[in-house]
Amino acid sequence: MMPYLLSAGAGILVGVIYALIGVRSPAPPTIALIGLLGMLVGEQVVPVVKRLIAGEPVVAFIQTDCARHVLGPQAGADQPPAVTTPDGGKA
Numbered sequence: 001m002m003p004y005l006l007s008a009g010a011g012i013l014v015g016v017i018y019a020l021i022g023v024r025s026p027a028p029p030t031i032a033l034i035g036l037l038g039m040l041v042g043e044q045v046v047p048v049v050k051r052l053i054a055g056e057p058v059v060a061f062i063q064t065d066c067a068r069h070v071l072g073p074q075a076g077a078d079q080p081p082a083v084t085t086p087d088g089g090k091a
Contacts, residue, residue: 040070 018025044066051058 037070044069 015025048058051061
């Protein structure tokens with residue numbers, strides 16, 4: 001979470017500096033960024049549907065692989081979260 005906060009803080013600082021010197025930001029408009037998010041999420045639809053059809057677990061896949069692909073690796077997460085089996089044991 002900290003890298004995201006640092007990134008946002010740095011972006012705000014640069015935005016303030018740009019405003020002070022009267023320069024327009026070269027960043028893409030919000031609509032383009034939302035389109036990129038849609039692409040990331042859309043890429044995960046096919047693997048999820050394939051797992052559903054194959055009868056494989058989907059929730060754990062979404063929580064680990066899909067989340068890591070869309071959100072990037074989380075800082076401080078040395079190991080992926082433990083996945084439990086239907087009988088309550090760890091996989």
